[in-house]
Amino acid sequence: PIAPGFASRTVVGRGFVAKLPDGVPLEGGATIPITFVTVWYALHHLARAEAGERILIHAAAGGVGLTAIQVAQRAGLEIHATAGSPEKRDFVRSLGVTHVYDSRSLDFADQIMAATDGEGVDMVLNSLAGEAIPKSLGLLRAYGRFLEIGKTDIYGNSRIGLRPFRNNLSYFAIDLDRVFRERPKLAARLMGEVADAFAEGGLQPLPRRVWLVSRAEQAFRHMAQARHIGKIVLAMEDEAARIARPLPKPLPLKSDGTYLMTGGLGGFGLAVAEWLVAKGAGTVVLAGRSGAATPEAQAAVDRLRAGGTRVRVERCDVTDRAAVEAMLGRIRAELPPLRGVLHAAMVLDDDFVLKLDRDRLHRVTAPKIEGALNLHLATRDDPVEMFVMFSSFAAMVGNPGQANYVAANQYLVALAERRRAQGLPALAVDWGAIGGVGYVAAHDEIARHFERHGLTPVQAPDALASLEALLGAGAVASGVIDIDWAVWARYMPELARNPRYADLPLTEGAGGTGGGGGEGDQVLARIREAAAEDRQAMVEAALAARLATVLGTSAETLDTGQPLAELGLDSLMAVELSCLIEDDLGVKTPAIELTQSPSLSKLAERLLPAIAP
Ligand SMILES: NC(=O)c1ccc[n+]([C@@H]2O[C@H](COP(=O)([O-])OP(=O)(O)OC[C@H]3O[C@@H](n4cnc5c(N)ncnc54)[C@H](OP(=O)(O)O)[C@@H]3O)[C@@H](O)[C@H]2O)c1
Structure with missing residues (x-):
């Protein structure tokens, strides 16, 4: 298994993204940003290198060193370089560098003095540790700049005398990570300058050895031997790579905890309540505006109670902030600590968007949006370990006639992300069609409508197994949907053409069965x-x-x-x-x-x- 730091996808600020230079393959591109931005920052931003100046590049066969050679050559600098083995020194010479020395001995200092008629150099790009540092500092002539990219001596608090600095010398400590984190605008500007320089031509990605990610272990062993030149790249497009699903953590449901479910007396809600109990919840509170009003609801409540579970039925309109506060007050006073909140309240009022007015919009958005917000605000001081909001497939891909419902559910997804950003538990689940229980199962024409769109109902036990997996995996917003995308695409051609869905198997043969496309x-x-x-x-x-x-x-x-x-x-x-x-x-x-x-x-x-x- 490889560390989570390696991924085939990542999210970065747009300032840190640059176009891959023409003709450079992805693996080559991977060698560019860190090394080139480091060197660009050091040589151009900090040292303000000028053509004709002299630079000493230590460990010149390393990634940063090889980059520095290119950037220094491009800037018209005279290069002196060190490297740790005869092969590496040969390689550095092959790049057109004539003054090459051994980095494993301190003789380089005298040799450079001799080669420069006792003048020394204007810049040192250093990554060596220990004695090499004062030796290199001693090579700087007046106005010289010492560019430190190593960390050992800085974190070890090594001492250097200040005397050499009387010659108007400067010392720069370079930690690029911090530049990216703390000076993102500067980092983005440097990225842009590097990208421009590549576009002008003359710069090359670094020499590299590419390993398929399934062989990451060998790649690391190779790196540990320190015999490589340039970069080691892990390629993600690897048929042999296996993705390990994170082991689900057992659900943290507690017998001495209370689990509150809004919409808990509705069709799907009751099934979820039974599941909560089966998973260990000791106390459940089922909330709805009309209480256990249907025979099914009453029967389910009776069943749970007969099994020994404490079940509280609350008549509560979740859109009413004061009513929610009052209900939570009762829970805190009379029941075990609130460990979980599940928000499944919903009202539907489908129609085309042009026919919706403010009231019809609000009727549908209020229980979802205001309800979720009320629960979010009112439970911030409770020891809540799970906060699940029931959203819909419609929120994921849209559904004609359900603009109000789509908007309401998308709010839940956004709230889940917001809560997680605040360090609070949250999960929004976009359910597809649920089979056996709930609104869709109770409305034949809707069930048929979904089926025509390629949706196969997911039976409640399967849906709940998925819910458990999502909670265990720490998901924030996820869909639980059984769908034939090719059929869906046939009914939603406009939507399906949206590039957002380009990665879905939208055409027949890509996994789809029905539809009759073509x-x-x-x-x-x-x-x-x-x-x-x-x-x-x-x-x-x-x-x-x-x-x-x-x-x-x-x-x-x-x-x-x-x-x-x-x-x-x-x-x-x-x-x-x-x-x-x-x-x-x-x-x-x-x-x-x-x-x-x-x-x-x-x-x-x-x-x-x-x-x-
Ligand atoms: N069933 C499916 O196939 C399916 C598919 C996708 C998503 N979902 C989601 O799953 C959830 C449950 O669906 P379901 O099929 O069980 O729906 P349901 O049978 O209609 O149940 C919804 C429940 O919400 C309650 N409710 C409505 N407004 C409320 C309010 N202001 N305060 C408190 N409770 C309120 C209703 O009870 P009162 O009228 O007594 O208040 C009702 O019992 C919904 O959030 C839905 O979006 C379901």
């Missing part, structure tokens, strides 16, 4: 090749087939003379149909036109000129 091209071709008098009927049939898919029926049963709305096409389905028509027949038809269309024949008539011009 069929569209054939239909279109057949219509266009057909005799003019046959085309109308063919378009009608193609439209009927697509309408049937959306309605979940067969094309033969559809009366092509009836208004589409009377055939059962509602506004959500109209969006789907519009997508299918665009995808397969290449014409854009607003959903509203479809719902108002007097018949399939009339629709075919209207679309025909655009389909087969």
Whole structure:
């Protein structure tokens, strides 16, 4: 296993990103930033090197040393260099450096004095430790600059006399890590200057040996032998690499803890409550506006109580700050410490965004957003170890007709990230369709709608196993979705074209099964090749087939003379149909036109000129 510091992806501030120079492979690019920015900072920013000056580069066959040779040559400096073995010194000479000395002995000082007629050098780029430091300092002539990139002597608090500094010498200690952390603007500027210099030409990435990441151990052994020249690069594109899933930590549910679940008396909520108890929760508080109002809710509560669990049913509107505070006051006074919060309250009011007004927006956003915020603020001083917010697949990829719900759920994801940034526990789960219990399972037409979009319901026990895995892995925001992306992409062509989703298996054969992508091209071709008098009927049939898919029926049963709305096409389905028509027949038809269309024949008539011009 390799340390978490190695990753195939990382997130950095945009100032620290530069374009890979033309013609440089990724592995070459990996050798550039640290070494070149270090040297650029030292030679140009600190030492203000001028053409014609002399520089001593210690350990010149190392990454920074090789970089310094290039930058010094480019700046017109006279180079003196040391290296630790005959091979390394040969390599340095092969780069056009004529004054090369042994870094493992202190003789370099006298040799350099001799080679420079007793003048010495203007700059020393040092990474050697111990005695080499005063020796090198002694080589500086007036106005000389000592550039220290080593750390041993600084952290060891070594002493050097100040006398040489009477000659207007300067000493610079260089710790690039700190520049990146504490002077990000400067670091970004240096990155930019290096990138520009590469673009002007003349600079090369460093010599390197590339190891596949599955052989990281050998790469480290090789490095420890210190015989390499230049850089050692680990390449991530490695078929043999195995990704180890972090071992899930056991759920921290406590028998002497209280677990509060909003929406806990709803369909999915009750299943989660039973799971909490099965995982060891001693006390659960189930909160909703109407309490255990359904027979299922009452039965579930009875079942849990019969098993010995303390179950409290709270009538509480989570959007009401004072009510939330009061409920928490009761919990603190009467129940074990609050260890977990699960926020699953929701209200739906689906419609197209143009039809939503402030009230309808608020009806859906309030329980999610205000509810989550109230819980977040009111429980900050409780010993909460888990804070789970129930979001939806819709928040991840959008869903026509659910703008309010999407916005509400996206807030939960953002709050999860914010809480984690504050060091608080948080997880937002984007659930796909849940099977067996909950809203989707109770609404056939929605379940069918999802299925047409490629979503297979995840049964509650599987969903909860995933929840456990996510909690164990320390996830912040994650989806639990069983989906055929190719089918989804067919219904959501606009969305699927978004580069955000470029890495998903959106086309048939990439793992998808249904959908029938590519069929569209054939239909279109057949219509266009057909005799003019046959085309109308063919378009009608193609439209009927697509309408049937959306309605979940067969094309033969559809009366092509009836208004589409009377055939059962509602506004959500109209969006789907519009997508299918665009995808397969290449014409854009607003959903509203479809719902108002007097018949399939009339629709075919209207679309025909655009389909087969
Ligand atoms: N079921 C699914 O397939 C699915 C898919 C994706 C995401 N999810 C997410 O999973 C969660 C639970 O879904 P579900 O299917 O169990 O929904 P559900 O059966 O409709 O349950 C939602 C519960 O929230 C409660 N609630 C609504 N407003 C409230 C408020 N202001 N204060 C307190 N409680 C409130 C409701 O009870 P009262 O009316 O009594 O207040 C209801 O029992 C939701 O957050 C949903 O977004 C579910």
